[in-house]
Amino acid sequence: xxxxxxxxxxxxxxxxxxxxxxxxxxxxxxxxxxxxxxxxxxxxxxxxxxxxxxxxxxxxxxxxxxxxxxxxxxxxxxxxxxxxxxxxxxxxxxxxxxxxxxxxxxxxxxxxxxxxxxxxxxxxxxxxxxxxxxxxxxxxxxxxxxxxxxxxxxxxxxxxxxxxxxxxxxxxxxxxxxxxxxxxxxxxxxxxxxxxxxxxxxxxxxxxxxxxxxxxxxxxxxxxxxxxxxxxxxxxxxxxxxxxxxxxxxxxxxxxxxxxxxxxxxxxxxx
Numbered sequence: 001x002x003x004x005x006x007x008x009x010x011x012x013x014x015x016x017x018x019x020x021x022x023x024x025x026x027x028x029x030x031x032x033x034x035x036x037x038x039x040x041x042x043x044x045x046x047x048x049x050x051x052x053x054x055x056x057x058x059x060x061x062x063x064x065x066x067x068x069x070x071x072x073x074x075x076x077x078x079x080x081x082x083x084x085x086x087x088x089x090x091x092x093x094x095x096x097x098x099x100x101x102x103x104x105x106x107x108x109x110x111x112x113x114x115x116x117x118x119x120x121x122x123x124x125x126x127x128x129x130x131x132x133x134x135x136x137x138x139x140x141x142x143x144x145x146x147x148x149x150x151x152x153x154x155x156x157x158x159x160x161x162x163x164x165x166x167x168x169x170x171x172x173x174x175x176x177x178x179x180x181x182x183x184x185x186x187x188x189x190x191x192x193x194x195x196x197x198x199x200x201x202x203x204x205x206x207x208x209x210x211x212x213x214x215x216x217x218x219x220x221x222x223x224x225x226x227x228x229x230x231x232x233x234x235x236x237x238x239x240x241x242x243x244x245x246x247x248x249x250x251x252x253x254x255x256x257x258x259x260x261x262x263x264x265x266x267x268x269x270x271x
Contacts, residue, residue, distance in 0.1 A: 006078035009244035019078035020045035037063035056098035070101035073215010080107035081261035137172035213244030
């Protein structure tokens with residue numbers, strides 16, 4: 001099987017968010033896919049196979065090293081990039097993925113290179129009381145807290161400097177009832193971005209639990225900052241050590257996420 005590593009939400013290698021992409025010819029056992037994802041050790045590994053389906057040409061599933069997830073933006077971008085650059089999909093044609101929990105996701109633009117756009121469901125966060133210990137676990141004062149339908153906590157903090165300087169207690173965050181915690185603030189004036197964020201999911205990801213650039217988090221960040229800015233197009237920057245930009249366009253109950261991707265490894269999986 002062909003296996004690629006793609007850096008998503010970046011136009012240069014070794015930045016953005018790396019994802020494994022496994023191109024399958026037939027269905028695979030989920031336990032095997034989980035073992036492959038654990039071997040790859042990326043935040044997510046995407047598994048793609050062709051479908052005979054009038055609504056979608058491909059099945060797409062995402063696995064972290066620890067569990068299967070319902071929605072992943074950067075690995076969807078990586079999968080579409082891989083299909084386009086390997087000429088596995090028709091060049092320039094929309095790529096439609098059938099997913100288990102997030103319906104059909106459509107990716108358009110280019111030939112698998114820069115400028116891919118993903119049509120995702122919006123997942124706004126409603127106001128919620130901050131769980132006990134959240135501020136202490138993040139190590140920052142929280143101005144506003146919300147919770148989304150995908151059980152992410154959204155924590156607005158004072159400013160971009162605070163977001164960049166966060167050094168949370170991963171063990172304490174893992175004890176909080178949430179898929180992950182999104183920390184966010186307005187971007188600095190003149191930065192070229194509207195907002196900044198970081199995403200921590202120690203229940204799903206090994207080590208410190210930080211995901212470098214998280215597409216699914218922007219399904220929540222888009223509605224949040226769109227309302228505050230009074231705009232339906234924004235640019236976010238996820239301020240992890242690797243960093244990456246996500247362009248966001250609000251379309252009713254959908255969010256279009258756009259970004260670039262770069263292949264850094266293309267090989268064969270012998271297992």
